[in-house]
Amino acid sequence: MGLLEDKARARTFYRYLSKIYDRINPFIWNERMRDEALSWMDLEAGDRVLDVGCGTGFGTEGILQYTDDVHGLDQSVHQMERAFEKFGKHDRVNFYRGDAERLPFADDTFDAVWSSGSIEYWPHPVAGLQEMRRVAKPGATVLVVGPDHPNSRIARRIADAIMLFYDADEADRMFRQAGYEEFEHHIQQASPGSPRAITTVATVPE
Template sequence: MGFLENKARARVFYRYFSNLYDTVNPFIWNEQMRDQALEWFDIETGDRVLDVGCGTGFATEGILQYTDDVHGLDQSGGQLSKAFAKFGRDGDVRFYRGDAERLPFADDTFDKLWSSGSIEYWPNPVAALEEFRRVTKPGGTVLVVGPDYPDSVVFQKLADAIMLFYDEDEGDRMFTEAGYEEFEHHIQQRKPGTPRAITTVATVPETEPDAETESPVPSP
């Protein structure tokens, strides 16, 4: 497990990195990549969408171009404070502070769920993907963007020491274990030589593969 695949360490990291996030992010995950992913996400007018790991709201801004029923969740107070500065605490987006592995929403609350730049920090990615399936309506779309595994052995060792990087085979394993039957991976890159993103678009099964036992909580 990488150093930042620890919730307490990740919170401390983002307490400081949030001040630089919007400056650094375009060099790794820019508007063109986001907008391409939004096309795959295929939001319809009126869809209720949850952005997990919303951070400062970079992806949230793109989602708002398609629907006005948008909700953002992040575990970092530093990141959320930047999002509040953009959108307001009572603006177009309703924000929550919470954990991707224990989402504070009832079953089938959202039509679609988006998460970009967050999976790499989750200690248990399969548990979070199961939560995504739980809170998204059957037939709905779940889109997850994470860092693609480097080709270089040296960079692989460095990546493994920091946080989760994964390839398509590992993506297959995680999504299958989490109960998804239909999904596809896309590799995105700002330009040759820059870090690659692996973007997975999955469909929530119409029937649950196993019984859910969690008690529902109020919808937003």
Template sequence: MGILEDKRRARLFYKYLSKVYDTVNPFIWNEEMRAEALTMLDVEEGDRVLDVGCGTGFATEGLLEHTENVHGLDQSVHQLEKAWDKLGKHDPVSFYRGDAERLPFKDDTFDVVWSSGSIEYWPDPVATLRDMRRVVKPGGQVLVVGPNNPKSTVMQKVANAIMLFEMGPSYDPDIAITTVARDPDEE
């Protein structure tokens, strides 16, 4: 069991990680990777966007390059404090403390729902994806960006220790979803 499977332990983990998160993050998830992921979305200037698991606001910054109306959600108050310090004065960006499995928004609220580096910590990814679908407007877009297989054995052991999903021999990045989720009934 990874240390982040339990939400209480995850909050404690991020309390301390938030102090160095922005220093460590570029080695795992950098601006080039973020820009590449954002090309999978068609975000228009007036779109209302939800960033699920926004952490310290790294992806939120990228989303703000496409629209001003970004809403970040994270379970860690410490991560949100960092995000607010960086971006809180950028109106109308808003930050909310909440659970990805129970999004505190009404149905059909957002044009785009985005999450990066968060799915591997969701105890019930299917429930979270359903709730994302609930809050995205009909015809809207949902993109979830997750980790790739670590290249070194050491990094794989570190990832397996903290992530909900082990990325060992059965992990196959070739089956990762890399397209924008669409309603199967519309295809």
């Protein structure tokens, strides 16, 4: 388990990163990548969508292009404070402070669930994926963006010591273990040589 796959350490990390997050994020995960990922969800006006690990609201902002019924959850109050500055606490988005592995929502609540840049911090990612499946309606789309494993063996060792990095084979294992039967993976990249994202689009079993 990586250093930041610990909830307390991750909260401390984001206490400081939140101050510059929106300035450095586009080098790894930018609007083009976000909008491409959103196009794979087939969202419709009126859909109730949950953003798990919403952070400063970068993904949330994209979801709002499709629907006004948006809910954002994060464990870092410092990240969420940045989101409040953009959307207000209870105006355009309903925000919740909570844990991705114990979502505070009833079964079959959401028409779609999105999570970008969050799974790599979860101590038990399969549990988080199971929770996302639980709160999504049957047939709903669950989309998860995480960091793709580096190609270099040395880089992999360094990456794994920090947080969760995974490839398509590991994503297959996690999603199957979490109860998903239909899913596909896409590799996204901000620019040549930049870190790659692995984006999984899954369908909640009927």
